[in-house]
Amino acid sequence: MVGYAPLNTAIAEIRLFVLFPGKDSEPIQGSLRNASLDGRPEFEALSYVWGERDSPRSITLDGEGFHVTPNLYAALCALRRPASSRTLWIDAICIDQHNVDEKNHQVPLMARIYKQASRVTAWLGPSTPRIELAISWLNSSPGPYLDPVAARYWLDLEKRAATSRQGELDRHFDIVKSFAGAIDISDLQYWHRMWTFQEFALPSEEPVCLCGALKFSASALSDTRISSEEAIDRLTISINFLYSVLGPEFTGLPTVPGFNNQALSGGRSGAELMEFRFLPQNFSMVNSTSRKSIINMDETALFLLLSATRGRGCGDSRDRFYALYAMAPEIQEYYPPDYAKPFERVCLETTAFLINIDAESLMFDSFGLRYDRLSSGAYPTWVPDFFQPVMPGMPTQRHYNLFVHHYGKAIPERLCDLEGRPDARVDDSLTTLTIYARNFGPVRTMKFANSSESVIAQVHAILRPGLPIPPWSWAASGEQLKAHALGLSWIAGVPLTDMDHFHDRLLRLIMAIDKTVDSSYPFHTVRAFFDNCLDVADSGDWLGTSFKERLGEQDSDMELVSSITGCASLLVGKTLLATQDWIMGIGMSDIEDGDILVLAPPLPLLLALREVPADADSEGDGTVGYKIAGTAYAYGLMDSYALDLELVEELAGREFQRFTIY
Structure with missing residues (x-):
């Protein structure tokens, strides 16, 4: 030893x-x-x-x-x-x-x-034939790692392509394989771990990338050889040529021995290779611009560093934070690294630092709420899930969070006037968070179903009150569902006799969730589409027929069909909610009747708060406490192109209220 x-x-x-x-x-x-x-x-x-x-x-x-x-x-x-x-x-x-x-x-x-x-070497792991081809292509051009052998190989390939059909095939195959190798490099584990982020960003000179025995510059690969227009044109020409010879399936030619899809691109289809410009976020940080911006980043910007490393893994959960300490030294003054502390404590301290010192207030538009926030006593509900990846799980997951970048929405400036409002603050015991927010009152809710087909059927049931509802598992009684919808319309300020108004608001809310639907199709077209879907639902047994096939019988615009079903998938497991102030929204699955809806700018989402019983988490001084039930998106408040200006003005006049969150 x-x-x-x-x-x-x-x-x-x-x-x-x-x-x-x-x-x-x-x-x-x-x-x-x-x-x-x-x-x-x-x-x-x-x-x-x-x-x-x-x-x-x-x-x-x-x-x-x-x-x-x-x-x-x-x-x-x-x-x-x-x-x-x-x-x-x-x-x-x-x-x-x-x-x-x-x-x-x-x-x-x-x-x-x-x-x-004096030098930092980034060891990426052993090489492969595709990676070697990608590096030789990169190092065939002038640069710090110019390889005369590689330059000669690609020059000879160009000469052979000009004189023979086989040489032309070889050239295009190698171009596509080199792109596949470049994507392989971006997929390597090195770019997906926590510690390597700061290790690659901290040195004044870019680290030397070493893959097997080959050296190369990652930024050169990202800046020029992959993302330049010249590179895009080069790949496009090669793929089009090979399609013309091999066919659209890229299965290879018997007359060209040794070539097949696996040898060509390592299992990647031509379509996948054409998306090479959209490299993983973890690899995009290596380009020269991103790396310089990270080096010059404000030393206290821990929140930005955590955002940049979403989806990166670590063997020790505490390293989700400690692996960034070298780039955010201020947090070390408050909470020095201590591997004797449990992860829960480190996570709690980091959240408190971000709110109290880093002035990030609330972070739930970037880091979602924890799925066990209401059932687990390990954390307060205001501690986010820092481990959620950049692109969260499928929207069919029950606890799928609402992220503002999914919808491209923002709270209007009129509601974000913070003059005279105290900042959010975590107390010294790290148990409560005090926020100041505008109170929009209690909500009534309706749960969406657990499949896209069922969600659309639910929407039909609300839009067409006379419709007999199919016997889906989400509703024991069609009348019960319609009564609930009527209750939502009443509490939202719409008279029972004016259901068309309610229907329009509901449809526009659903449209707003999917920007492609909203921007590509006028409202009346979407309404007509729902009516067509409704006819399909009435025409027979949905359970025995493919959903899209059924829709296709009634509507030839399959692009619209796809958009609407994709939109419906975002509603799966969510909650439709409404307040007495005409606010209608979509929220997370855990939101229930009676939760109150609040806006705490600059957070660009609404929070649904649930009052804590007096005998639980009470401070004993009569202060009412709350837990965060979920986040929500509201139509009319979060769309620059469809603001309800009268409602915004009325809500802007409300005073900020103090809320104690456990």
Whole structure:
């Protein structure tokens, strides 16, 4: 077992790993030495992902056996020189991973480590033939990693394409395969882990990307070779040529031995390759503009860093936050990294920092509410789910959150006048959040069904009061559903005799959720479509016929059919709600009758709050407390092109009220 020498925290001491020279077949050996960052030692830093830990590999460290992950072992083999040593900083080797106090001390030094390193190497993992082709294509052009062999290969390919049919096929195949390899690079685990985000962003010079034995610039790949118009044209020409020869299925030609879809693009269809410009967000940060903006980011902008790393993974949940500490040093002053704390505490402290210090107020338009917020006592309901990916789960999920970027809506400025309003604040005990919001009153609700087909049938039942409702599982009684809809219309200020008004508001609300429907089709067209759907519902047994086939019999505009069914899918599991102030909205599934609807700008969503019983979470001073039941979108308040100006003006006159949230 390796005996780690103690580190002197007073002089920012770290350990450095000296990788001994050796040939490919020889064991990996090295030694550790302590060095103070204050003395500016010469070293390189390695950025990598740990990878699988089930089958560790053994190296020799100061004469003792030491286990590393297979991915780190492969990196060491690629980094080792045949005749000279190499001094490196590698977290898994240089930090005693079993010493919590040492980890707590080393994490705050990460910024200095990656900024002071003479070079940072980003180990992406072993190469593949497609990746090698992509890198050779990248390095065939002038740049820091120009490869004469690669340049000659692509030049020879161009010459052969000009003189023979086979050469032309080879050229187009290699162009498409190189794009497939570029997408493979963007899909590598390196770009999907938490720690690698700051490790790639912190160095003053862009890290050297190493894939197998090949070096390249990730920003050059992102900036020019993938996203430029020239590259797009190049790929388009090649795919069109291969389509003309191979057919639309891209299945290959018997007359061209060795070529098939798997060899061509690694299982990627031509259509998928044409979407290469829409690279994963985690890889988009490597382009030169994004990386510079991250480097120059306000040091306290932890919220922006958390937003930029949504969807990235980490082995230790606490690293969702600690892996960003080097780029947001202010939070360390309030809540230093401490691996002795449970994740729940770290998450709670981070939320309090974001609200009290980072001045982000409420974050539920960027990070959704936790699905167990009302049932779990581990957190207050105001602590968001920081682990939700950039594109949340399918809308059929019961707890699917409402995100403002799905709808492209915003609260009108008239309702966002914050003059004289205190900021939101978490108390010192980290148990309650105090917000100041405009109260829109209690809501009446109706639940949408759990499938798109059933949702559309529900809408029909409301639009056509005389319709007999099919025996769907979502409604035991059609009359009960219609009565509930009538109740919604009454509480929304619409007389029972004026259901057409209510119908129009409901349809426009549904249209507003799907911008493509709203912008592409006039209201009367959508209303007519629903009527056609209604005729389909009346004409026979829906359960025995494909939904889209049924719709197709009645309406030839299948694009509209697709848009409406897609729109309906966004309503699956949601709640239709209304207040006495003519506010109608769509909210999360947990919102119930009696919850109150409030607006707490600058949050561009409405909150539904549920009063906490007096004997639960009460401060004992008569203060009424609430829990967050869900978020909601309201038609007429959140659409710049369809504002209810009279309603907005009336609501803007309401005073902000104080709410205590548990």
